[in-house]
Ligand code: KIV
């Protein structure tokens with residue numbers, strides 16, 4: 163049997179640090195559910211001291227996850243941060259505090275203004291304080307890949323003696339070459355007393371496009387845990403992509419003496435979900451989950467694959483969930499069929515919720531020959547978005563064409579039960595509809611991005627729109643899905659405005 167490599171997902175923490183990738187609480191819970199389907203060993207759910215939103219995210223993920231996996235919260239090496247993490251983790255059944263500080267010369271000198279001795283004292287104090295609050299404590303040595311090796315070993319040993327149950331070695335800036343990173347992990351394994359009694363973790367960034375290679379080098383050198391995100395989401399060039407590192411381990415398990423417990427068939431779905439919630443799309447040639455990852459267009463390649471798939475394909479697309487978009491339901495499918503399919507897709511809803519989702523499903527199915535899994539997921543996501551809305555779309559009438567002036571009549575309801583109707587004209591139907599929304603909602607903002615994408619193939623596919631707005635000095639992402647793209651566009655814009663309004667309300671409440 164090969165070594166089990168633990169997979170720690172940090173999409174909700176390090177992934178969300180990507181500029182403009184904010185997910186909102188409801189988005190984070192949808193992703194957390196998907197992480198459970200993937201079977202990750204740990205979810206890093208946020209940095210509780212950084213904002214009330216992150217605090218709530220750790221609490222809610224802890225509640226959701228139960229004993230299915232470990233839930234982690236990030237802290238700086240400060241008692242106030244550790245207290246906040248311990249409070250936020252009180253809902254988790256397997257909580258872990260992830261504390262640490264910068265250990266390279268550059269971090270000590272320029273950021274922390276600390277001597278090496280002060281740093282060691284801080285490691286000892288923070289880890290033992292965290293251990294007094296939580297049985298599981300992972301220590302991170304930020305910028306470990308650029309730190310002096312001997313000092314790094316002293317830091318790790320101090321953390322272990324103070325009670326750390328796991329030690330995380332990040333290449334925070336994605337600077338290393340894989341062979342140097344591997345050598346560093348080997349060095350720590352031979353120079354740090356007690357290192358084999360704790361979980362040795364690697365956490366790599368992709369600044370030179372090598373995050374996956376670095377993580378695998380770490381595994382080959384003896385690391386037992388990889389920290390990663392879906393789609394490699396994260397600051398700058400991102401983190402290690404879970405789908406890449408797990409598939410590499412799956413294909414090279416014997417050489418690496420390694421396996422993971424991840425259900426790889428969930429990868430494409432997880433990828434789509436994270437793209438849809440964050441609005442951060444992956445490129446078509448992204449390994450494992452890109453639209454072209456299994457597409458063969460050259461004649462020679464097509465011929466080879468038709469004769470024998472393995473000629474040009476190292477992975478069977480089905481093993482990562484890149485099947486051909488299975489046909490599932492039609493307008494004649496009943497309530498039970500939808501419930502059954504939702505359960506197979508991993509959703510469990512109460513009866514009233516299924517009734518409401520069924521109504522939406524029928525509205526889509528009446529307009530299409532067949533409804534695919536991706537579209538069912540899109541309907542569920544749209545339902546979840548609208549359940550937490552301040553303004554909801556009630557009616558939209560659009561008249562457009564050439565050479566007509568686009569005209570829109572739009573009705574929104576608000577969460578106090580009032581209905582608002584306005585009529586507008588515009589340069590195009592979307593412009594007229596957005597103007598109508600602005601007249602009702604009245605929230606000053608800049609629309610900085612608007613993207614429309616079909617969820618499946620075919621002209622009758624659901625169109626998913628993602629927008630980004632800047633309001634109140636923040637960026638808010640919104641999504642909307644419907645077979646009619648003017649409706650999707652209004653829903654996406656409303657979703658972003660609703661998020662901005664909810665954020666404004668919670669700031670007003672906090673003040
Ligand atoms: O990249 C990094 O060093 C981190 C730590 C906070 C774990 O994200």
Ligand code: ZN
Nearest residue numbers: 176332334365
């Ligand atoms: Zn990081």
